[in-house]
Amino acid sequence: MRFFIISFASIFILWGCESDLASPNATNSLAPQTEIVVDDTGLTLGNPSEAEDNVNFTSNYLIEKPQYTLSYNRARNTANWVAWHLDENHLGNTSRQNDFRPDATLPEGWYQVTSFDYSESGFDRGHLCPSADRSNSVGDNSATFLMSNIMPQAPDLNQGPWVELEIYCRDLVRQGNELYIITGVAGQGGVGNRGFKRSIDSNRHTGIAVPERFWKIILVLPEGENDLERITASTRVIAVDMPNDQDADTRLWSAYRVSVDQLERTTDYDFFSRLAIDLQNSLESKVDQESIN
Numbered sequence: 001m002r003f004f005i006i007s008f009a010s011i012f013i014l015w016g017c018e019s020d021l022a023s024p025n026a027t028n029s030l031a032p033q034t035e036i037v038v039d040d041t042g043l044t045l046g047n048p049s050e051a052e053d054n055v056n057f058t059s060n061y062l063i064e065k066p067q068y069t070l071s072y073n074r075a076r077n078t079a080n081w082v083a084w085h086l087d088e089n090h091l092g093n094t095s096r097q098n099d100f101r102p103d104a105t106l107p108e109g110w111y112q113v114t115s116f117d118y119s120e121s122g123f124d125r126g127h128l129c130p131s132a133d134r135s136n137s138v139g140d141n142s143a144t145f146l147m148s149n150i151m152p153q154a155p156d157l158n159q160g161p162w163v164e165l166e167i168y169c170r171d172l173v174r175q176g177n178e179l180y181i182i183t184g185v186a187g188q189g190g191v192g193n194r195g196f197k198r199s200i201d202s203n204r205h206t207g208i209a210v211p212e213r214f215w216k217i218i219l220v221l222p223e224g225e226n227d228l229e230r231i232t233a234s235t236r237v238i239a240v241d242m243p244n245d246q247d248a249d250t251r252l253w254s255a256y257r258v259s260v261d262q263l264e265r266t267t268d269y270d271f272f273s274r275l276a277i278d279l280q281n282s283l284e285s286k287v288d289q290e291s292i293n
């Protein structure tokens, strides 16, 4: 999607001119570009849990960032899901910033998870939107280290099939594709390298829910324009469902492939909701069969 650079610039213009937004002229001249920004940050295929930017939505609170979009769950102190677009414009040479830090954009009064909360938990600080998927600038890469994009993830999952699938996605992009990716969690309770835990940091005033499973859905398109209109029943979709435990690395990522319909049943979300129902039905009922080297 070539609008990325333009749309990204417009977001900084918007931030820089926030006090001018009351002016009707400023709003009108910027409005069309803001819509493009939304399309590039994760909701292009729909908002699977109908998350809203409304503090009463405590278990399904929508946060849109230039780099990714997420639904946050105050009771779990983690996201439910994170969605983003990945094309060659997002890939560069920026090194990992490693600046894990609280997300100050959470609503006032909500606990802001810190990096320290994960200390000695037996779980990795697992990225949902990977650091390496946002390597075209320091700012974009740094945004992936906000703790709202981080999950307690079993080390052998994070450093095994999970990262292997992330690498596979970037290989698809380097081969000329662009991807729409959404990833999230289900259930509670996982096995890290210090054993089973339902939550971490539970000795303090709040606990961070440990997911039971991590899932991911990837829609693959050849690089191009008008992405929504190009999706057909033969568009490749890869969906996986992996256990959050130290045995996850006994299988390759490709052995965890499932249908989107199965993930819809697990999560009670509606993925691809902006696509026609017939198209959803055909894309969602299949399990990716492509052979993986």
Ligand code: MN
Pocket (backbone or CB within 6 Å): 260, 261, 264, 280, 281, 284
């Ligand atoms: Mn379905």
Ligand code: MN
Pocket (backbone or CB within 6 Å): 264, 270, 271, 272, 273, 280, 284
């Ligand atoms: Mn659906």
